[in-house]
Amino acid sequence: MDLLNVIKAAGIIGAGGAGFPTHAKLTSKAEYILLNGAECEPLLRVDQQLLEQFPDRIIKGLEAAGKTIEARKAVIGIKGKHKAAIAVLRQRIAALGLSGYVEIMELRDFYPAGDEQVLVHELTQRIVPEAAIPLKVGCVVINAETALNISCAMEGSPVTETYLTIAGDIPCPVTVKVPVGTAIREVIRQCGVTNIEDYAVIDGGPMMGPVMKDIDGYVTKKSKGYILLKKEHFLIRKKSVGVEQARVIGRTACEQCRMCTDLCPRYLLGHNIQPHKVMRALSYNLEDLKEQQIAQLCCECNACELFSCPANLHPKSVNILYKKKLAEKGLKYQPSQLEPVTRSAREYRLIPSKRLIAKIGLTAFDRPAPLTQIVFQPPQVRIALSQHIGAPAIAVVTVGEQVKAGQVIGKIPDGSLGAAVHSSFDGTVVEQSGNSIVIKVGSYV
Incomplete structure (x- = not known):
């Protein structure tokens, strides 16, 4: 069985949160295979630890994926602050005789360094065109845990478990390997939190993850973590604002400062996404939806909503509102035919991770979450x-x-x-x- 069929049979999907079937991603040829080890969501600690503790498997999985798409180079993108993991990876790449094929590039500590299109630019200096995917510029991106799962599949093991971080306003944050299908409530309890009802739970990272309406769900292959915060925490209150409420607030309070646009990571790459214009359309109740098609370029990283806006408004939610309206009308953004060029101010507008963490009120909870062996045996x-x-x-x-x-x-x-x-x-x-x-x-x- 060739590697694509091995991956397909093992049920491997993008473990970074999107969940795109990996066998389908690896059917095309590309110049680069990029491993996303940025893990830029605050408090999550999965990929950085997997890279340090399972370097051989991840490197071999990355190499195999790269050979499948006939990539001339495999590049591991990991933040330079993870010095221990980088040292281990470099030593193991050399020991495996892959120094000529696999390279490590250290990323700066900003948000969202792990956004697929931002990562492509940071590692290759190429810019993915508007409304396109990395393949358009000769790149395929996979997550660190995905590469680990590819290696395990080559040894005969399908995906039945996932690694995730339990963190936030709790005594002992941990990263654990959890069987798929385990009750989320049981995972949190096993990780030492008994007063679950005192908390609100974010499914995934604190920037992009939604607040769960209830925690009676179950772990899936793309689960990456659960952030527990007290219900009155700023981030929980902010994320709990519905789209309709965000619309009302935005109509009355947006001052058109354009900070949401000036700090937007996709705008800084040269894309035409301009949240302040979408907010303007909302304020003036503009009916021409064609002018708002730029909302479809939003990657929903939430930087505008949780960091940029000085009035604490909801540009991302408004983008989502217009995305829905555009979909209902069957309207789709037509990308510019011009080659995108990064904005000249980009280097000065990257969002430092520590400043972001402070802004969203998580500094006190920004602690290690060591990979810990917990045996889950649910009924x-x-x-x-x-x-x-x-x-x-x-x-x-x-x-x-x-x-x-x-x-x-x-x-x-x-x-x-x-x-x-x-x-x-x-x-x-x-x-x-x-x-x-x-x-x-x-x-x-």
Whole structure:
């Protein structure tokens, strides 16, 4: 079986949060394969530790992916502050005889260094055109954990677990490996938080992750972390503002200072995204949606909303509002035919991570979250059939069937983009709904 089919069979998806099926990403040829180890979301500590603790597997996974797309160079992008991980990686690259193929490039400590298009520019000096993907400029980007999963797949192991960080206003932040389908409530409890109801929980990083309406969900292959903060914390209150409320506030208070635009990472790369113009359209109730198609260039990094705006408004939410309106009208942004050029002020407008962390009130919680071995043995797991971009997997097991850890329980629909799904435990299928499969762990009934 060639590597693409190995990856496909293992159910590997982008582990950085997007969840794009990796076998589909690696079908094209590119000049560079880039490994995203930036992990620029505050408080998350997964990739930096995986790179230090599993360097050989990650390097081998990256090399294999690079050879598959016939890349002439593999580049690992990691922030220069992670000196221990960088030292280990350099030593292991040399020991594996890959110094001529795999290179490490140290990233500056700014947000969002891990944005795919920002990363491409930082590592190659190329600019991904508006509304395009890195492949357009000869690059394919994969996440550090994705490279680890590729290496594991080459050894016969499908994706049944994910690494995530539990952090925030808690005594002992940790990073743990969790079986897919484990209840989020159980993960948080096992990590030492017993008074869960006192907290609001952010699913993912504090910048882009949403506040969970409840925590009765389950871990998926693309889960990266849970940030626990008291419900009255600024960040929770800010993120809890709905789109309609954000619209009302924006209409009455935007002063058109254009800070949201001047610090936008995609604008600084030369794209035409200008949140202040979208805010202006909202303020004056402009009806011509064609003029607001620039909203579709928003990557939703939240820098405008949580850092840039001096009036504490919601430009990202307004962009989302217009994205929805444009989709309803079937309108799509037409990219400029001009070659994008970085704005001359970009070097002076990168957002330092420490300043960002202070601005959103997380300095006191910016601590290590060491990779810790915790054995999760839940009574049951609920495994989603849609944990990825594309069509949901089709269940291939039935209620009452006994399954083994690593067994395929959901296959990709014929002719569709998708990812296979596997059982994370030995057990018995006790429920099979349209969107998930419930397995009673270790029980045969």
